[in-house]
Amino acid sequence: VSGKTQIDEELFEELEETLITADVGVETSVQLVDKVRERTKKEKLSSAEELQEVLKEEIALLLSEGNHQLDVAKGRLNVILVVGVNGVGKTTTIGKLGYSLKQQGYKVMVAAADTFRAAAIEQLQTWCQRGGLELIHHHEGADPAAVVYDALQAAQSRKVDVLLIDTAGRLQTKTNLMEELKKIRRIIDRESGDGPREVLLVLDATTGQNALSQARLFSEATGVTGVILTKTDGTAKGGVILGIQNEYKLPVKYLGFGETIDSLREFIPEEFSASLLT
Amino acid sequence: NISEKIQAIFKNLRGKGKLTEKDVQAAMREVRLALLEADVSYKVVKEFINKVTERAVGSEVLESLTPAQQVIKIVHEELTQLMGGTQSKISLAAKPPTVVMMVGLQGSGKTTSSAKLARHMKKQGKSPLLAACDVYRPAAIKQLQVLGEQLDIPVFSLGDKQSPVDIARGARAHAEKNGFDLVILDTAGRLHIDEELMEELAQIKQQCHPQEILLVVDAMTGQDAVNVAEKFNQTLGLDGVILTKLDGDTRGGAALSVKAVTGQPIKFTGMGEKLDALEPFYPDRMASRILG
């Protein structure tokens, strides 16, 4: 926000511009700036710095809703289904998450249910080797549902704590591919007692308003319990998660910030809010 | 859609004559909203709205159109013109091989688009060689090799222990020696703010003299598109853009942002995961899609 010190309409427009250029989206940006206007009047705020603080608070408040912790616990099989559109970072994130959970003492297994894309299985194999994670896979062209089924059997018989399922990227409007995902969900529901503990939607921080369509359609297809936002090490702010929290109540569980196995960290609302406005 | 919204604004307008400033501003509020929702860059939207307002205010409403149709026509024309023409040509080197370099952020579709482009050029009678210059991403070389096999197009690789610059030079030398007239360099995805990796691309350019440096951009990219395009253009000088994943429902406003900030044409669009899903870029279709 500029070197302005006094409060006028131009300042509110600047706040709106900051939010829109951070991919927050027009509707949510206008809502937030109206809230700041309200509090400015009520609290008799008089400087740009104070307004910035209020905005930061309101964003952090919005993002604090929901459960930001991963729903895994010892003593049962925790199935985590990972979904999302093409190229967002699902496979890489599974490598990171699997490794992190293993460091935390969980027995982890991974399922290579992307049997479609060239070298998808090899890519996941490399990550699992790096992290020391067991991998269940078939061959390219195999039925992804069969891989999931086998992985569930193996995870149960080997008393695994967490099973991470990697799926092929798919655009949310491809009905036949979304049907394939629903089938995978049904198999997990049937074979793993109370179904997946988490269905995580992986979102690329460079994505614009289409992220809302992704959240909506993946939620409708398989139910989504949380988001992992990747590529936050770039210049994109990832503001779409505000609209996603607002409209679809999906909490962000992790942030991916690089291409190494340890570049995954927990989501902290205040931190994210601060970086959104810089 | 935007046409209906503008029609609604003008429905109380009686008679024709000239468009007043007040009428145009009301319509422009809707256009601004539509462009921002479509992910067009904030600054690009501002400039566009100013330009179109200037052209629309005081303009005579044509006999055959309603005021709303007149505004929509101006907006659509300006947008289409901004998107550039249909230029899906790869400039060829005077002396083969022609070198094409594919660059862009992680996951944008470079490897898939490299294979698609090779297939497209092979159909046009060229003899392409794919070069696996991504030594970082696990199984990246394997991915390109699998695609090359599917297309019966050779893939040059020196494994993942050599530098991408050496691989690119090796690919060019291999092409000259073995009669390939086109080399397509698939590079690793990288952040535009990663100085070391951007320098690597500058080195490849310096040593391989590509005829075309194409920025591969994911059509769902939001406001960050300007930052990425600007930096890649500054560092390398781009010759064109490939916009991928347009087979989804993203409005694709990044197309306008990238064109506005680099001045370079969008040459192709990725319309699916299959290797035949590469199409020329149609500016008028893109304009309609962005407006919604």
Ligand SMILES: Nc1nc2c(ncn2[C@@H]2O[C@H](COP(=O)(O)OP(=O)(O)OP(=O)(O)O)[C@@H](O)[C@H]2O)c(=O)[nH]1
């Ligand atoms: N800079 C950065 N790059 C990332 C991050 N996460 C993933 N990537 C990169 O993004 C690219 C795509 O990652 P993948 O894991 O293959 O993505 P995916 O969603 O599995 O892709 P598909 O299976 O093809 O849909 C790779 O180059 C990764 O290294 C991140 O947090 N930061």
Ligand SMILES: Nc1nc2c(ncn2[C@@H]2O[C@H](COP(=O)(O)OP(=O)(O)OP(=O)(O)O)[C@@H](O)[C@H]2O)c(=O)[nH]1
């Ligand atoms: N639906 C659709 N998917 C695409 C398109 N182009 C690429 N993809 C998919 O997007 C994902 C990423 O493609 P890649 O070719 O691996 O992307 P990349 O830029 O080489 O990725 P990095 O090398 O990791 O930077 C894969 O799942 C591709 O199949 C397209 O036009 N439409």
Ligand SMILES: [Mg+2]
């Ligand atoms: Mg993957």
Ligand SMILES: [Mg+2]
């Ligand atoms: Mg690649």
